[in-house]
Amino acid sequence: MTDDTMTQDDAAARLKELVEDIDFTMLTTQDAGGSLVSRPMSTRQMDENGDIWFFLADDSKKAREAEADSDVGLSYADAKGMRFVSVAGTASVVHDRAKMEELYSPSLDIWFEDGLDTPDIALLRVTPVTAEFWEPKHGKIVMAAGMLKALVTKDTPDDTMRDETVSF
């Protein structure tokens, strides 16, 4: 127990901030040949359950790959800020008009020309299994040992970086 640790709740809250702030992620799926392929996606939300939401086209290759093998990865990188996030989770394609209305914004019209009425518009929900993030330590809040619910810190060679793991 050192001041390098965060509680699991604090780590989860920081994960949400990082994911929503970095926004663009690379979604990795396994294709039919076993290759790990990625493509950029814009993060809409990490909700109160930790699920991460995206829009996609129902008939896209990524939707088919996520349905064939639901194990997916999300990689977030802000190299300038040296902030990185890995989320390993399971994906499902969801058709939920109310959730789409909650998450849609006009900036998505470039991808979905009829907005929410685009025939094949759908949501991709990624439910995290584990997540890990790295960021510079400077400025972080030092927490009392009594607040710690779980030890989530690992040693890294460069101890000016914080590396936290979150389990769901």
Added chain:
Amino acid sequence: MTDDTMTQDDAAARLKELVEDIDFTMLTTQDAGGSLVSRPMSTRQMDENGDIWFFLADDSKKAREAEADSDVGLSYADAKGMRFVSVAGTASVVHDRAKMEELYSPSLDIWFEDGLDTPDIALLRVTPVTAEFWEPKHGKIVMAAGMLKALVTKDTPDDTMRDETVSF
């Protein structure tokens, strides 16, 4: 054949530029439980064969995962420049002192405290199987149809973005 296409050679050359310029990538491996986990890595080089080289510790979890399942993914994201690269490839851990001397720089001392004499220092070589990149089209060179060796462009909903696929 439109002016939206690049030759395979030009796409490969551009891929090398993007990979070396973005530098930090998220390396995705499949862990023992089937989860797709990532961690940040600094790209040392994309060589004349297209292989991408990194330093790592021989006994690290990522080295073990890459040896257990050599299918890996590399995700590069420069969200500010809207440049994204996905490389799907096969990884191997390589012990090659001459190659290490070629690629090592003092900036790596933070990870390898005895430099090239650190006991478990090794190279990770990722041999691409397929690669895909996305970047804004503005300013790109329009190529004559006669130069085209392969059609590497796909349609994207947003036609101000270039999306190229490179096969190895």
